[in-house]
Amino acid sequence: MSSNKKKKLTPVQQQYQQLEKNKETKRPVLANSIKAFLIGGFICLIGQTIQTAYIYYFDFNEQTAGNPTVATLIFISMLLTGFGVYDRIAQFAGAGSAVPVTGFGNAVISAAIEHRSEGFVLGVGGNMFKLAGSVILFGVFSAFVIALIKSILIQWGGF
Amino acid sequence: MLRGHRTWEFENKPVIISSATVGGPFEANGKIADDFDLLHEDLWLGQDSYEKAHQVLLEQACERAIEKSGVPKDNIQFLIAGDLINQITPSSFASRTLSFPYLGIFGACSTSMEGLALGAFIVNGHGAKYLLTGTASHNAAVEKQFRYPTEYGGQKPPTAQWTVTGSGAALLCGEGMGPRVTSATIGRVIDMGMSDPFNMGGAMAPAAVDTLEAHFKERQIDPSYYDLIVTGDLGKIGHDVSKELLKKHGIELSEEIYQDCGLMLYTDDQPVLSGASGCASSATVVYGHLLNRMKAGELKRILVVATGALLSPITFQQNETIPCIAHAVSIEYGGGY
Numbered sequence: 266m267s268s269n270k271k272k273k274l275t276p277v278q279q280q281y282q283q284l285e286k287n288k289e290t291k292r293p294v295l296a297n298s299i300k301a302f303l304i305g306g307f308i309c310l311i312g313q314t315i316q317t318a319y320i321y322y323f324d325f326n327e328q329t330a331g332n333p334t335v336a337t338l339i340f341i342s343m344l345l346t347g348f349g350v351y352d353r354i355a356q357f358a359g360a361g362s363a364v365p366v367t368g369f370g371n372a373v374i375s376a377a378i379e380h381r382s383e384g385f386v387l388g389v390g391g392n393m394f395k396l397a398g399s400v401i402l403f404g405v406f407s408a409f410v411i412a413l414i415k416s417i418l419i420q421w422g423g424f
Numbered sequence: 425m426l427r428g429h430r431t432w433e434f435e436n437k438p439v440i441i442s443s444a445t446v447g448g449p450f451e452a453n454g455k456i457a458d459d460f461d462l463l464h465e466d467l468w469l470g471q472d473s474y475e476k477a478h479q480v481l482l483e484q485a486c487e488r489a490i491e492k493s494g495v496p497k498d499n500i501q502f503l504i505a506g507d508l509i510n511q512i513t514p515s516s517f518a519s520r521t522l523s524f525p526y527l528g529i530f531g532a533c534s535t536s537m538e539g540l541a542l543g544a545f546i547v548n549g550h551g552a553k554y555l556l557t558g559t560a561s562h563n564a565a566v567e568k569q570f571r572y573p574t575e576y577g578g579q580k581p582p583t584a585q586w587t588v589t590g591s592g593a594a595l596l597c598g599e600g601m602g603p604r605v606t607s608a609t610i611g612r613v614i615d616m617g618m619s620d621p622f623n624m625g626g627a628m629a630p631a632a633v634d635t636l637e638a639h640f641k642e643r644q645i646d647p648s649y650y651d652l653i654v655t656g657d658l659g660k661i662g663h664d665v666s667k668e669l670l671k672k673h674g675i676e677l678s679e680e681i682y683q684d685c686g687l688m689l690y691t692d693d694q695p696v697l698s699g700a701s702g703c704a705s706s707a708t709v710v711y712g713h714l715l716n717r718m719k720a721g722e723l724k725r726i727l728v729v730a731t732g733a734l735l736s737p738i739t740f741q742q743n744e745t746i747p748c749i750a751h752a753v754s755i756e757y758g759g760g761y
Contacts, residue, residue, distance in 0.1 A: 278617040281669075285618070285626045288664045290582040290698070297579070346575045355577025356695070362577055371577045379573035382473035396576065 297359050304354070304361035312338055312365070335366050342367035346374045372396040428642025430610045437604040438547040440755070441495070441597045444488035445712035446481050447704075448563065448589030454690045459712040460590075461488050467564060467589065475514060478507065478562035481591035481704075482518040485558050485711075489593040500524055500595070501552040504543050506535040506559055507703055508566050515559070524556065532732030533657050534611065535559040536707040537751040540594060540728075541608035544753070547596045558593030558711075561702030570621070570737055583623035585659045586696035588689060592707030594715075603718050603757040609639040611750040613734065621740045625662025625686070625698055628731040631748035632658060633669045635729055639752045640675070647677055650754070651723045654714070656706035656730035657686035659699030685709035685728075706730040710755075718757040725756045 274282070315337050319330040345351040351371050355362045362368055373393055380392035394401065427433050444461045447454075452463040462484055469477040482505060490497055503522060505515040506529040519526035531538035539557035546552050564574045566587045572578050596605070614634050618627035632655045640647060647653065658666055663684040670677060685706045686699035710728050717723050731750040740746070 274617045278615075281616045281630060282618065284668060285616075285629070285661075285665050288668065289623065289626060289661055292581050346577075349575060352575050352577045356579055359579040363579070368577060371575070375573040375575035375577070378575055379568055382475070396572065 300357060301359045301361035301364075304358035305364060306361075308338075308362065308365045308367055311341075338365070338367050339370035342370035343374045346371050347378065351375075369397055369400060372400070427607070429638070430612075431607060431639060431642035432541070432545055432548075432609075433607045433643070434544050434548040434605055436548045436550075436598055437606055437756075438544045438596045438598060439600045439602045439604050440594045440715065441600045441602050442489050442493035443592065443594040443711040443715050444485050444492060445592045445708045446485045446488070446560075446590055447708060448481075450563065450586075450694070451588065451590050451689060451708065453694065456689060456709065456713040459716050460708070461485075461492075461712070464589075467562075474562055474565040474568065475509065478509065478514040478560060478565045479517045479521075481562060481589070482507070482514060482558055482560040482593070483521050485560065485591035485593040486518065486522055486556055489556065489558070489595045493595050495554055495595065495597075500554045500556055502527060502543075502546065502555045504529060504539040504555070504557040506530050506539065508532060508561055509569055514562075514565070518560075531730075531749060531751065532734050533561075533701060533703050533705060534730040534732030534749050534751050535703045536592065536656070536710065537608075537728055537730035537753045538732075540596075540605060540753050541610065541751055543594075543596045544605040544608060547598050550598065552596075553598060555596045556593060557596065558591060559703040559707045560591030561588055561704040563587045563589040563702075566702055580697060581622050582697055583620070583626065583659075583661055584697045585624060585657065585686065585699050585701035586690070586694075587702040588700045588704040588708060590704035590708040592704060592711035594711050603715055603755045605753060606756045607639075607643060607754045609635055609642065609752040611635040611752070613747045613749050615745050615747040617745045619740065619743065619745045621735060621746070623661065624701055624733045624746070625657070625659035626665055627662075627746040628733055628748040628750065629658055629662040629666040629669060631750040632656075632662075632666050632729050632731045633673065635750040635752045636670065636727075637673055637675065639727065639729075639754075647675055647681070650681065650725045650727045652714070652726045653677060653682050654688075654706075654709070654726065654728050655682075655684045655686075656728070656732070656750070657699065657701040658684045658731060659686045659697075659701065661698050662731075663687060663699075688713065715755075718755070721758065724758055725754065727752055727754045 316334040380388040447460040503524040543557040614631040729752045
């Protein structure tokens with residue numbers, strides 16, 4: 266909580282929040298980080314295996330194998346979400362399953378499943394990117410800003 | 425009738441002539457599965473949306489309560505019900521099916537006791553002969569309303585709680601056999617500036633303490649008057665905090681007599697984090713488990729303090745704090761009245 270917000274609290278509220286904080290079960294940050302590291306790494310390992318397989322068995326090279334690899338991972342995450350497994354993995358893995366592309370897939374697919382009962386257009390279509398929409402928006406926007414900085418540096422810096 | 429500022433004592437002591445509870449698959453694996461009248465294996469309840477399943481939960485609890493009482497359906501005058509979904513549609517839609525004159529209420533998870541208090545008040549004042557009150561919550565429908573999609577993989581903190589899939593209903597009558605509603609204390613809205621929607625217990629605890637204090641003071645009784653005092657859905661953290669607060673205010677309650685419905689529903693190995701929550705948390709535990717224990721003679725006097733967090737998904741996104749409320753109702757059975 267920001268210190269700005271804290272200021273608006275009455276002394277009674279502050280006192281209570283202090284008491285409540287002491288009783289609160291804390292997020293096990295260290296354990297969560299280790300789990301996230303391991304599961305996240307494991308997902309990347311699967312991705313790497315898939316990519317290598319595409320290069321080895323199909324006509325892909327290191328640059329072009331990226332797209333089918335991502336598509337395969339999203340497909341797997343879609344199945345796991347549909348079978349109701351992904352959210353259980355996520356409760357254990359935290360950021361480990363949220364940060365890789367599978368987490369993005371899960372955000373899209375879970376919203377689509379959730380709003381199926383409201384129909385295909387307003388339900389699935391309208392809500393599919395409810396969670397993932399901001400990832401796309403800010404992802405594209407930050408890519409734009411970085412590209413802009415890079416272009417300016419190249420233009421002016423001359424490298 | 426009115427005692428003090430906000431406590432009603434019901435001199436006619438309305439009787440809960442029957443009650444019924446319905447639960448979902450998760451509740452069927454819980455600690456008090458035997459106390460449910462009906463348990464569903466399927467979260468969908470054979471419906472094509474969770475919202476419809478939510479509605480069916482309430483319908484079934486109401487129908488089962490009526491069936492158990494043996495009172496003809498036409499004799500029931502009013503239904504007081506509410507839930508957590510936008511515009512309380514599951515309750516209103518269930519009332520469309522049941523076709524009783526209907527009063528819809530919203531008290532978030534305190535709805536069960538808000539309904540029982542109002543119902544008892546009406547029956548006590550001869551406003552109705554038979555009055556039905558109930559509430560329901562459905563895990564997937566409520567999570568969809570307040571949080572992320574059910575299958576979304578967001579890690580929940582240890583302070584989060586699990587919304588109960590279930591429903592409880594009670595049929596009140598001015599006379600008859602059964603546990604009696606003796607008093608009710610209406611809660612004030614308390615806001616301690618808590619703003620984390622994943623820590624409802626911590627936000628609601630002060631509301632429960634405020635209502636409890638008022639109840640003891642206005643009825644001029646000692647907490648030891650009750651065999652059991654239960655809060656609605658404070659969960660582990662809220663329960664601990666409320667105990668600490670009560671102690672600070674000079675009310676010491678032992679672990680045997682002060683409990684929380686949110687900690688009574690599930691076994692320790694079920695992944696519910698801090699405990700159960702939702703309208704059905706207090707409704708299923710009180711209208712099923714606790715009334716059964718009263719009828720078995722284990723408990724004579726209980727006080728139920730149902731707690732509710734009066735937030736909406738929009739208010740917490742707008743960084744508003746969480747206002748909370750708690751309503752207390754005392755139920756007594758056998759002797760002493």
